[in-house]
Each structure stands twice: as C-alpha cells, then as structure tokens.
Amino acid sequence: MTKRPVQELRFRLAYADCDPAQVVYYAAYYPWFERTSTEWWYSKGVRLDKMVESHGVAIVSRASGCEYLATTRVFDLLACRMYIGRLGETSVTFNFEMVRLDDQVTVASGFNTLVTITPGEGPTRIPASLRELLQVGGQ
DSSP: OOSOOSEEEEEEOOGGGBOTTSBBOGGGHHHHHHHHHHHHHHHTTOOGGGHHHHHSOEEEEEEEEEEEOSOOBTTOEEEEEEEEEEEOSSEEEEEEEEEETTTTEEEEEEEEEEEEEETTTEEOOOOHHHHHHHHHHTO
16 A cells, blocks of 8 residues: 555454464454554544444444455564545445564455444435545545
C-alpha cells in the first residue's frame, strides 16, 4: 500500500495466537483487524456501542478476507496497519497489513467491509458526520 496508515497497533504474538507448531493460527489476525479499527473509531470520538444514539446508525460487517503471505511464530512482534479503502454510499472498506517489525515483511493483508444500517430497517446512507471522518482519514 502506498498511503500512510490511519491507525497502527503493535503487539507480540502469544501462544493463544498459534497452533501446536507455534505458527500463527489462520484466524488470529481477524481480532487484531477489529481491534485496530475499533481504536481508530475511538480515537475519532466514535464509540461503536453508542453509535445508534450518537449517529442514528449501527455498523455491521458485510465481508472480510485475509491473505497469508509469510509465516509468523509465537513471540514475533507485529504491527496491524489500517487504511481506509473504498468509501461507498452505505459502506466503507478498511484494508489491513500485518507487518513483522523485525524485518518489515508484510505477513498478511486483509480487509473488512462495513455497512451502516438503521436497526430493524437495513442499510442506510453513511451519515455526514461519519463520512467526513472517513474521507479525512483516507487522505
């Protein structure tokens, strides 16, 4: 990715992230993607648990994926870097890179597409207040 990340979280892999061979378990990156995006929202003053009250919408995951590019093992120090990808009328895609910090190798890349909904009604346009954060954050 060529743009600068809008958010980065650093962490060290633990036994709980790995399989018995001490290689990262394939699904272990997804919680880090979510933590990184939650920290970004929180840093912008948006509490996901209060989004309906503050913005009139909730966000739900529509699609996600991950490509595994290099092996990582217990105790590797990683950074989860988040970028704002496509911004649609009702959805936004966050892109992620997992980078092993000791050699700067991208070990995985992933995405999560989120949709704004009105609870009980379905997809709705991203409110202007949130769209502005996403547009500024994506530059």
